[in-house]
Amino acid sequence: MDLINPHVVDLSRFQFAMTALYHFMFVPLTLGLTFLVAAIETVYVITGRRIYRDMAKFWGHLFAINFALGVATGLTMEFEFGTNWSMYSHFFGDMFGTPLAIEGLMAFFMESTFIGLMVFGWDRLSRPAHLAITFLVAVGSNLSALWILIANAGMNVPAGTHFDPDTMRMQFQSFVELVFSEDAQAKFVHTSVAGYVCAAMLIMGISAFYLLRGRHRELALRSFRIATLFGLISSVAVITLGDVLGRMDYAKQPTKIAAIEGLWHTSNPPYAPWAAFALPDDAKQENHFEIGIPFVLTPLITHSFTQPITGMHELEDQAAPRIRSGIVAINALKHYGDTHSSADLATFRAHEDDMGFGFLAMRHSPNQDTSAITEADLERVVHQTQPDILPNVFATFWAFRIMVALGGFFFIFFAFSTFFSLRNQLESNRWLLHIAVWAIPLPVMATEFGWITAEAGRQPWTVFNRLPTFLSSSSHTVGYMTFSLIGFILLYSALIVAEFYLMFRYARRGPQDHTSHDTTLSGLHNAQGGHF
């Protein structure tokens, strides 16, 4: 077996992180804009007022621009699993490939088919039929996200799977168990509603821009009203599901939750402080300049005042026997591959749960071969492998805090915006409109930091406790990786520039003038029999 080049692994990780982060700039807006457009179109169908048709068309075009570029960036990501992560694809492909294939066949085709009808069907379909199409596009785009997040949940908390020592792959035990795993459910809802927040802020920001400039007032006031209510409820849902995910990580990914909280030693309930600010030092395994809020950490994570949260030092100690057991599992697996003897298989089965820790020990084994570890060398390998079970604490800690701070800001901002919008006092509170304009990119940034928290916190594994990241990449050369990385960055940067250019141009130009059909309220009067 070729020795694993750590530079190739790092470059593969960096390339994937870049492509995922680029792609994830488009995804949340797509998830949210579709349902927001559906909400606007619902008002059009109910009231019959033409301005809502124009609003739905205008915001629908912004969605279409975003969708086209999102697809372009997403397709390359799927191929990257095969080109840069071939070991991972071999090991976990059955589990990972199935949801991705369903996403392509079911959700993506559904979304793409109906988007054509949505954009070009305004004059060809009846009002209810077009509304149904818009809802189908919204459901389709969110179903795309559902299958991707089911696949991702399988990497974080492998459910419905077992390892087959004959094929050396993780294979399905229960597809239903994977689809309905708690982690998949909570991840999907958290990500989907975070997309709603992004879309709400985009529409509020652009509407605020029009109000500040005194343009498209009728469209802007209505759009702002719908978006702020949409955003307020969505922000509550994001916070609720974030809490659910935190408790799940506490139960199933203790290294992630310890890194998120910068918790080096097991907490002391109920006093344990929650670190609002700290500078975690990964090398020294301690925090500098920590500012904690007492009595917050335990109820925040465990929803109790008695349960302790295991610290990273204690998690390292707990990993030592698993590393020893994992080395036995890997050696037995290797022998079984040569002999196919039932004795080797029985030994492997007895230590199978710790297999991933044996893979992790390969990095510190002579020639990356665990069978070459001598009795005298075993404790050195175990000792060197122990810190490897932890993710990058500094990145995980701060990515989480930035996400949470932004999430809190969105809730407060939406609450104020809803208050002033319901009182029709938006235009007299220009400070709120200025904040709305400048806040447009913040929810997208929050989702990016959320993604970093989830994925950096999963390290050092691609498949949690099963397959380490350093064993998952393809055996490319550094030159090849550098070349493709530069290519990706240039291509994706061009796509981002194109997206911003098109969105800015379209938003600045604005919709058609609505004054011709906004001067009277006859449309609503007619539709509601004059009750308004």
Added chain:
Amino acid sequence: MFARFPALLKLAGLGAALVIALLFAVFVGDQGPWYFAWVVGTVMIVLISATGAVLFEAQNSEEHDKNKETQP
């Protein structure tokens, strides 16, 4: 009898949709409570936002009427 057939068919169709919706709610609510919460929550978010717009029209209309009354 035949004239009523389309209406009966429509009623049966709506009834079937209702039964499917109930079965879906029971199954998804049991197997995947968060998926169910997403379905219900998204419908709620869309409807409340739409209601906000209808309320906007009502406020606008009221203001319009007030302005008319105050005009000489």
